[in-house]
Amino acid sequence: MKRDTRIVHSGLHPEKQLGAVNPPVYHVSTVTYPTIAAMRAAGHDPFNGMRYGRYGTPTSQALEEAVCDLEGGYRSVSTASGLAAIAGALTALLKSGDHVLVADSCYGPTRRFCDEQLKRNGVASTYYDPSIGAGIADLFTPETRLVYVESPGSLTFEMQDVPAIAAVAHARGALVVMDNTWGTPLFFKPFEKGVDVSIQAATKFIVGHSDAMLGVITCGNHDLWHAVKTSLAMAGVCAGADEVYLGLRGLRTLGVRLQQHQASGIKLASWLQTRPEVVRVLHPALPGDPGHAIWKRDFTGAPGLFAFEVKPCPSSSVDAFLDSL
Numbered sequence: 001m002k003r004d005t006r007i008v009h010s011g012l013h014p015e016k017q018l019g020a021v022n023p024p025v026y027h028v029s030t031v032t033y034p035t036i037a038a039m040r041a042a043g044h045d046p047f048n049g050m051r052y053g054r055y056g057t058p059t060s061q062a063l064e065e066a067v068c069d070l071e072g073g074y075r076s077v078s079t080a081s082g083l084a085a086i087a088g089a090l091t092a093l094l095k096s097g098d099h100v101l102v103a104d105s106c107y108g109p110t111r112r113f114c115d116e117q118l119k120r121n122g123v124a125s126t127y128y129d130p131s132i133g134a135g136i137a138d139l140f141t142p143e144t145r146l147v148y149v150e151s152p153g154s155l156t157f158e159m160q161d162v163p164a165i166a167a168v169a170h171a172r173g174a175l176v177v178m179d180n181t182w183g184t185p186l187f188f189k190p191f192e193k194g195v196d197v198s199i200q201a202a203t204k205f206i207v208g209h210s211d212a213m214l215g216v217i218t219c220g221n222h223d224l225w226h227a228v229k230t231s232l233a234m235a236g237v238c239a240g241a242d243e244v245y246l247g248l249r250g251l252r253t254l255g256v257r258l259q260q261h262q263a264s265g266i267k268l269a270s271w272l273q274t275r276p277e278v279v280r281v282l283h284p285a286l287p288g289d290p291g292h293a294i295w296k297r298d299f300t301g302a303p304g305l306f307a308f309e310v311k312p313c314p315s316s317s318v319d320a321f322l323d324s325l
């Protein structure tokens with residue numbers, strides 16, 4: 001299937017839903033059985049089928065299957081927000097005494113989670129220059145269990161050489177976890193680039209309409225998925241039925257929306273480059289950006305999110321600019 005066909009069909013099983021194209025929205029807590037024998041016959045695996053609302057429903061499983069298919073992973077877990085996905089994956093995969101290498105340009109609340117919660121859990125974090133590439137080898141300690149990448153970085157848009165970092169991490173027995181929100185499941189294929197666990201703040205491009213909080217963790221193999229799903233289930237983490245529905249609905253138009261995002265973003269970024277007030281534009285898809293070569297090698301597109309730096313000016317000028325957007 002071609003990419004845009006896949007976006008439309010992934011995760012859908014009309015034959016299991018009386019022919020309905022999209023899965024019904026299952027609002028579920030308790031699941032009942034006609035007899036104890038029927039309950040026993042349903043088996044004891046809470047993560048397949050529907051045993052209790054918190055563990056998953058056909059609706060959440062449809063979203064997970066679709067995102068997993070597009071990311072190219074083994075199986076996904078949905079969460080109540082992107083940050084819950086980040087915190088959940090790191091909590092599941094790290095234990096007291098471990099060391100994690102984190103991109104210095106990661107999303108701010110991720111850094112706070114590492115500095116406060118992971119630290120409290122006995123996990124030490126070291127921040128690395130996102131342009132480090134294979135040089136990350138120098139930062140490994142015997143306790144380094146995981147490398148956390150985000151490419152490009154939040155706000156400052158540094159590209160990371162994910163394949164080079166993954167090669168070093170794997171040679172040392174460490175996992176690579178990536179925040180792939182900017183790349184989306186369409187523009188960056190994490191598992192082809194050496195990532196073991198990919199995270200989407202589905203709140204952003206997947207939901208696409210600023211009306212729901214949602215996260216998805218996609219794992220590259222069964223053991224990782226099982227470890228993450230078990231840990232999140234123990235902590236009571238799940239996504240709400242209506243949010244999952246909005247994620248599924250948004251996903252179907254991701255391809256066409258991203259084309260417009262990309263075109264508008266590049267148009268605006270190119271215009272800003274010509275403005276006398278602007279010092280620099282931070283957009284990896286623009287030729288001349290320090291990360292352009294990596295972006296061109298590893299990504300098939302860019303969403304509309306970028307940054308720019310203005311010349312020193314009174315804050316009232318910045319306020320006036322923002323107020324008139």
Ligand SMILES: Cc1ncc(COP(=O)(O)O)c(C=O)c1O
Pocket residue numbers: 081082083084107154179181182201202203204213214215
């Ligand atoms: C790159 C990135 N990762 C994660 C998140 C967190 O997602 P959420 O707001 O759904 O918790 C955000 C939110 O802005 C983000 O931009």
